[in-house]
Amino acid sequence: MSIVTVQLGQCGNQIGFEVFDALLRDSQSSHGLCCKRENEAYQASCKERFFSEEENGVPIARAVLVDMEPKVINQTLSKAAQSGRWKYGQHACFCQKQGSGNNWAYGYSVHGPRHEESIMNLIRKEVEKCDSFSGFFIIMSMAGGTGSGIGAFVTQNLQDQYSNSLKMNQIIWPYGTGEVIVQNYNSILTLSHLYRSSDALLVHENDAVHKICAKLMNIKQISFSDINQVLAHQLGSVFQPTYSAESSFHYRRNPLEGFKDPALYTSWLEPVNAFNVWKTQRAFSKYEKSAVLVSNSQFLVKPLDMIVGKAWNMFASKAYIHQYTKFGIEEEDFLDSFTSLEQVVASYCNL
Amino acid sequence: MRGRRVGAAGARAIAGVSRSLPSDHSPRSSGRAKFDRPDDSAPWQLLLPRALPIPAGKRLASIALGKAALPALCFARANPRAALPAAGSVGWLLRAEDLCPRQMLPDPSGPLGDEMTVWGQCDALASLGPPAPHMETEGPVDVRHVQWLMGKLRFRWRQLVSSQQEQCALLSKIHLYTHGCHSDQSLGHLSVTEAEMLRDPEGGQQLLRTLEQENRRLEAVLAWRRTELVFWQWMDTVLGTCAPEAPAAASQPTFLPWVPECGDGELELVVRELQTLEEELREAAERRRVAWEAKARGCGRGPEWSATRRASQETVEKELGALQRRWEQDSGPAQAHGPHRLVRREDGAAGDRDLRAAELIRTLRSQEACLEAMLRQLQGQCRQELARVAGALPGLIWIPPPGR
Numbered sequence: 001m002s003i004v005t006v007q008l009g010q011c012g013n014q015i016g017f018e019v020f021d022a023l024l025r026d027s028q029s030s031h032g033l034c035c036k037r038e039n040e041a042y043q044a045s046c047k048e049r050f051f052s053e054e055e056n057g058v059p060i061a062r063a064v065l066v067d068m069e070p071k072v073i074n075q076t077l078s079k080a081a082q083s084g085r086w087k088y089g090q091h092a093c094f095c096q097k098q099g100s101g102n103n104w105a106y107g108y109s110v111h112g113p114r115h116e117e118s119i120m121n122l123i124r125k126e127v128e129k130c131d132s133f134s135g136f137f138i139i140m141s142m143a144g145g146t147g148s149g150i151g152a153f154v155t156q157n158l159q160d161q162y163s164n165s166l167k168m169n170q171i172i173w174p175y176g177t178g179e180v181i182v183q184n185y186n187s188i189l190t191l192s193h194l195y196r197s198s199d200a201l202l203v204h205e206n207d208a209v210h211k212i213c214a215k216l217m218n219i220k221q222i223s224f225s226d227i228n229q230v231l232a233h234q235l236g237s238v239f240q241p242t243y244s245a246e247s248s249f250h251y252r253r254n255p256l257e258g259f260k261d262p263a264l265y266t267s268w269l270e271p272v273n274a275f276n277v278w279k280t281q282r283a284f285s286k287y288e289k290s291a292v293l294v295s296n297s298q299f300l301v302k303p304l305d306m307i308v309g310k311a312w313n314m315f316a317s318k319a320y321i322h323q324y325t326k327f328g329i330e331e332e333d334f335l336d337s338f339t340s341l342e343q344v345v346a347s348y349c350n351l
Numbered sequence: 352m353r354g355r356r357v358g359a360a361g362a363r364a365i366a367g368v369s370r371s372l373p374s375d376h377s378p379r380s381s382g383r384a385k386f387d388r389p390d391d392s393a394p395w396q397l398l399l400p401r402a403l404p405i406p407a408g409k410r411l412a413s414i415a416l417g418k419a420a421l422p423a424l425c426f427a428r429a430n431p432r433a434a435l436p437a438a439g440s441v442g443w444l445l446r447a448e449d450l451c452p453r454q455m456l457p458d459p460s461g462p463l464g465d466e467m468t469v470w471g472q473c474d475a476l477a478s479l480g481p482p483a484p485h486m487e488t489e490g491p492v493d494v495r496h497v498q499w500l501m502g503k504l505r506f507r508w509r510q511l512v513s514s515q516q517e518q519c520a521l522l523s524k525i526h527l528y529t530h531g532c533h534s535d536q537s538l539g540h541l542s543v544t545e546a547e548m549l550r551d552p553e554g555g556q557q558l559l560r561t562l563e564q565e566n567r568r569l570e571a572v573l574a575w576r577r578t579e580l581v582f583w584q585w586m587d588t589v590l591g592t593c594a595p596e597a598p599a600a601a602s603q604p605t606f607l608p609w610v611p612e613c614g615d616g617e618l619e620l621v622v623r624e625l626q627t628l629e630e631e632l633r634e635a636a637e638r639r640r641v642a643w644e645a646k647a648r649g650c651g652r653g654p655e656w657s658a659t660r661r662a663s664q665e666t667v668e669k670e671l672g673a674l675q676r677r678w679e680q681d682s683g684p685a686q687a688h689g690p691h692r693l694v695r696r697e698d699g700a701a702g703d704r705d706l707r708a709a710e711l712i713r714t715l716r717s718q719e720a721c722l723e724a725m726l727r728q729l730q731g732q733c734r735q736e737l738a739r740v741a742g743a744l745p746g747l748i749w750i751p752p753p754g755r
Contacts, residue, residue, distance in 0.1 A: 001517075131517070132516070132517035133517075135513075163513040164509050164513065165513065166510075347495070
């Protein structure tokens with residue numbers, strides 16, 4: 001069962017590269033503690049999921065790259081090709097020249113509709129290449145303009161055109177003290193739109209990953225590359241082929257199905273339904289043992305609340321709103337977003 | 352061996368039952384196993400539900416028997432030295448219902464990929480029926496739990512769709528690749544089952560053996576059916592000779608006292624009580640009906656009533672019209688029912704009894720449209736109801752969740 005990845009914006013493309021790299025490296029390294037047959041099954045499962053084969057044996061990532069500036073995409077493509085171990089498809093990227101100016105409205109209302117057909121065509125070609133298609137994995141950030149705006153637009157389109165497929169959005173939560181002034185606006189608009197059209201939102205906070213780099217890995221000068229690699233490692237272990245419940249000889253067919261149960265340990269849900277465990281024989285990436293926890297919990301309430309609060313303060317003083325109304329995002333849209341996010345916060349608080 | 356001898360017919364009956372068991376269990380060995388290892392009750396679990404459709408003459412509606420009861424009756428006579436296990440566990444409940452031969456067959460060895468059963472139109476829709484709005488509310492239902500269940504349902508549905516798509520792609524490949532391989536020219540390509548049998552002849556042999564086994568068991572069921580009565584007559588004699596020994600059978604308290612002690616006196620009492628109850632119910636129902644009729648007649652006037660009546664008349668007429676149209680559409684080409692096989696043909700030629708996939712798709716689509724209309728109507732009703740409830744509470748603001 002194959003997943004098609006859509007990498008959007010600078011953040012999405014950089015992280016996407018690291019994820020594919022980590023996945024392939026893990027699958028190709030043979031694990032000492034497992035038998036040969038196990039290793040081969042693991043490798044085959046992983047490759048089938050994220051890569052397709054080319055004639056000369058170099059796996060091609062099942063990905064579509066989208067950005068409104070050429071620089072990052074070109075870097076990503078060349079890094080992959082240089083590694084020699086895998087690469088992106090030749091025509092798998094869509095690129096423009098002028099950028100989105102960190103403006104969600106520009107990404108959503110201008111770039112999105114303008115390039116909708118080309119982007120959806122690329123995605124469709126990737127889907128058709130899959131023998132058995134299981135869903136989409138969309139990597140984007142919330143704070144910028146391309147990843148967030150176009151990401152929201154594309155996710156909505158995918159919901160319309162592939163309504164029976166599962167979609168998971170990987171969202172990068174910006175630093176609390178981020179550099180983009182309107183990042184809070186971009187964030188709330190993104191979240192409220194994605195909440196309606198996506199099936200699962202997997203969140204990585206820059207602040208949290210930064211702390212991991214600093215405290216656990218003792219990196220002095222933390223660069224985005226370090227952060228991305230940690231992120232990719234986490235994501236890679238999430239996507240490891242795991243045994244399905246039925247048999248321990250077949251890897252779970254659809255990796256996205258696991259997330260679909262929001263793992264809520266609450267009063268109204270039995271723990272047996274709330275907690276799902278998937279096992280695999282080998283640990284990720286040369287570790288002897290590894291475990292990964294994906295949780296849908298109240299952890300996100302505080303950061304979400306903070307962002308909504310800051311955005312609201314800005315909105316109350318109408319700061320920078322004209323930049324959005326210029327491109328068709330009206331004040332009502334902002335208010336709608338606030339309402340939905342307040343509902344989300346309330347429902348999480350009331351768990 | 353006490354009691355009447357079984358006789359040839361009875362022996363045939365018992366043999367029929369035993370043949371209908373899975374081949375690796377024979378009653379005698381199972382019986383011995385039963386008595387040696389009380390936990391090995393599996394063969395008896397198989398035997399009991401099949402062997403006890405109560406014949407018409409003995410209307411014992413439900414009998415609760417201990418695990419060892421009837422088999423002990425059957426085989427203790429044959430093996431008087433066998434010790435009966437101590438009863439203690441609650442037995443099974445046996446109802447007087449007909450033995451369905453299908454219940455005796457093992458599950459088919461997996462669904463056959465490109466073969467399916469065509470339902471008559473009315474069958475398919477009728478089997479859905481109007482949704483009975485009965486909810487077992489054992490207390491307040493948490494709406495979050497319902498939302499969670501909806502989410503789970505949504506995702507299971509999608510998984511189903513994607514695995515079905517995968518299956519269709521595979522079927523298509525098999526049909527394409529095996530084009531020209533079939534000896535039957537009108538078919539042209541192999542079906543999944545045929546391809547699988549070629550690929551794995553041993554599996555095909557196994558399938559054949561399973562089918563033959565099923566056939567044998569079916570025949571055994573039929574034989575049992577023919578000789579059932581004889582068996583029960585024999586059982587009668589066994590029970591008859593059993594009764595006078597009841598006081599001496601103090602070590603077998605579980606089963607013996609049950610059957611004979613349903614004395615006539617008690618039975619009569621029960622029958623009388625039932626009759627009184629029936630009478631009371633009938634009176635109560637009559638009273639209710641009269642009251643309702645009076646009420647209905649009373650509110651048979653007024654503009655509201657006639658408006659409602661008109662509305663329901665219109666709905667009924669509309670539905671009737673739709674049904675009639677559907678019947679007229681389908682009465683044209685003769686619809687074949689039953690199992691069909693998927694064949695891919697380039698030239699589009701079709702025989703008399705063949706169904707075109709396009710037509711079937713069209714039919715299914717119209718059914719889908721009907722169901723969707725029904726769904727929308729029900730959703731509208733729900734929304735109206737919610738609005739009414741919300742409106743009744745002052746100060747309540749109802750914000751519907753973001754629609755999908």
